[in-house]
Amino acid sequence: MIRKIFRTGNSIVVSLPKDALGQLGLGEGDEVSVEVDQERRQIVISPVSPALLDVDQEFARxxxxxxxxYRPALEALARQ
Known part of the structure; x- marks a missing residue:
């Protein structure tokens, strides 16, 4: 499946095909993990395990x- 990268608002996005989401049981609002495999030059998107969603709400806040x-400092560190 070939998809195009595009801008929406302040974000850069890639739309995901409905059939691919259906095969994984994913839909709008679901959480996914995004990882970069530099060796293979790939972006890997995986469903998040329900156990990982059980984060304490106070900790998440x-x-x-x-x-x-600290967003500006974190973004500066990410660029390095």
Missing amino acids: QVAAFIEE
């Missing part, structure tokens, strides 16, 4: 607040 507060 703290992480989100940390990311929001």
